[in-house]
Amino acid sequence: MTNERIRVENVVKLFGDNAATGLALLTSGKGKDEIHDETGAVLGLDNVSFSVNEGEILVVMGLSGSGKSTMLRCINRLIDPTSGSIKVDGTEVTTLNHRDLLEFRRAKFGMVFQHFALFPNRTIAENVEYGLEVQGVSRTERRNRALSAIELVGLKGWDSRYPSQLSGGMQQRAGLARALAVDADILLMDEAFSALDPLIRREMQDELVALQRKMKKTIVFVSHDLDEAIHLGGRIVLMKDGRIVQQGYPEEILTNPQGDYVRRFVENIDVSSVITLGRLALRDPPGLLRSASARDVFPQLGNRKTDIYIVTCDRNMPVGRITRDALAGSSDGAPIDRLMQSGVATAKASDVLKTALPRLASEPGGIAIVDDDGRYVGIVTQAMALRALAGTAGAIDTPDESGDASWTGQFPNSPSTDTATTPSPGSQPTFRM
Ligand SMILES: Nc1ncnc2c1ncn2[C@@H]1O[C@H](COP(=O)(O)OP(=O)(O)OP(=O)(O)O)[C@@H](O)[C@H]1O
Ligand SMILES: [Mg+2]
Known part of the structure; x- marks a missing residue:
């Protein structure tokens, strides 16, 4: 609260x-x-x-x-x-x-x-x-x-x-x-x-x-x-x-x-030199724990339609990426890290969009946004960046791939920074996916 x-x-x-x-x-x-x-x-x-x-x-x-x-x-x-x-x-x-x-x-x-x-x-x-x-x-x-x-x-x-x-x-x-x-x-x-x-x-x-x-x-x-x-x-x-x-x-x-x-x-x-990646990042979907199984993880995804998910270690650091298709095709109980692609481009939440544009250009699936301690906070996709640059309404909500669940924005510097992955409804502006 x-x-x-x-x-x-x-x-x-x-x-x-x-x-x-x-x-x-x-x-x-x-x-x-x-x-x-x-x-x-x-x-x-x-x-x-x-x-x-x-x-x-x-x-x-x-x-x-x-x-x-x-x-x-x-x-x-x-x-x-x-x-x-x-x-x-x-x-x-x-x-x-x-x-x-x-x-x-x-x-x-x-x-x-x-x-x-x-x-x-x-x-x-x-x-x-x-x-x-x-x-x-x-x-x-x-x-x-x-x-x-x-x-x-x-x-x-x-x-x-x-x-x-x-x-x-x-x-x-x-x-x-x-x-x-x-x-x-x-x-x-x-x-x-x-x-x-x-x-x-x-x-x-x-x-x-x-x-x-x-x-x-x-x-x-x-x-x-x-x-x-x-x-x-x-x-x-x-x-x-x-x-x-x-x-x-x-x-x-x-x-x-x-x-x-x-x-x-x-x-x-210049929007790209003021908006930080942390502000732009889609905070949902969550990072998927590498030791979790597709069977456990799949229900968590709900109706989010993001194509790529970031896989994290137990300290919430990004270690790889996994496609939704890969998850969908494997519903067994084995850890998902055997399905993931190791390594993932990351950028700091406090960096402005401009500095991440070259990296983003070569990462069609988006880049993982991390806090100062390297922990995963969200994802920024090319579509999100383009919409922010175009200065269009809703640029900061969600990528096209998303479903219809609602997302409650969380921003650095806001009182609830520490709980960035557990949004508290009502305390922050809500954007619709
Ligand atoms: N003591 C006063 N008597 C009469 N009018 C006042 C008084 N103080 C402020 N105003 C008027 O109230 C309005 C708002 O003034 P205010 O000083 O709050 O503006 P501001 O946004 O702080 O401006 P600035 O950026 O120049 O400091 C102005 O129209 C001003 O002329
Ligand atoms: Mg004044």
Whole structure:
């Protein structure tokens, strides 16, 4: 079961003194411009709903003025929404009184802004300690916690320097350390890496993903950069004029953009260099254990019509391939490894499609996708790759050969990565075969 941390429902934000009148106009179907003309109120958010699961990086994306920062700030109520509900771990944030809100904010959230706002007259350690100081944590404990956060973001040894002695990228790391030190497990990050040059920015993105995996943080990350959103790897909520125009995993948005606005966002993205094999892989059928017999294995195949199956050893490493015909022609109890073709082309789930294209071209049956430890996670066929490249809807579902069973997608970076071979219905988008 997926653990939902944040649920945002029908949130509206109108800025200005006439918010109530504006809300009535909005309810009666008036748009942003009309509301502004009639009341002076600015519609920042227009019925926004989404949720964030534990251990997920959700990226809120959109052009300037689309409402990203407003949305993020409503979550910890730095901005009060005009109407709607925001639940964090089941607590309705919109109705908390001032004191409870401060406490709740401290306990749950770390926040990182684009302009990291380090105090210039404090050392890095003192800056990182700031949140703990506010919480009244003792001097020794806060120093220890600050030093481990500083180490975590790769700034070990820089704790007694001042911000001006650090590069922009290092200051950004210090900002991140400050958010991590308070040990809040929900991080709200607003254009946190936008001020960094591209190389350092990519490095920070990688580091954030690594940190998130290690520390199981739940992250809401605002960005106007699709490339960044894709690289962070979680779901994307795409906003326009205060509304969500599409939400889903990058590959869903890339291959099935809804409307011109989304299409314009994705048109310059080279799908093959962003979609990873792990995302593309068909997670079902499972690897077939080499010591199993055709008699045992056949019933497991159900009505899947994949032509080739990957055979694995008992540690789930691919060791060969076997055709469906070979299995069908042998219903005895002998191990299937005598029927398999030894050796199988593999590629890592974290590799992008582009790098695997040459290999895929010479492997008509597809290649086995493995995780970092070499364990089988799924198969990518030529048909799947072609459909992804063509940018056609449904490119990431299943190969033509498949039957009519439903498959529940599982993706790297999602909270259920560890259980990639045992999909949990409801927690992930479902594609039909
Ligand atoms: N305090 C405010 N008073 C009035 N209008 C506001 C206020 N804050 C935001 N807005 C308006 O709300 C809308 C959404 O703004 P928001 O700052 O959330 O956009 P954004 O997507 O974060 O943009 P950017 O990428 O430029 O940071 C805009 O039309 C903006 O002008
Ligand atoms: Mg903003």
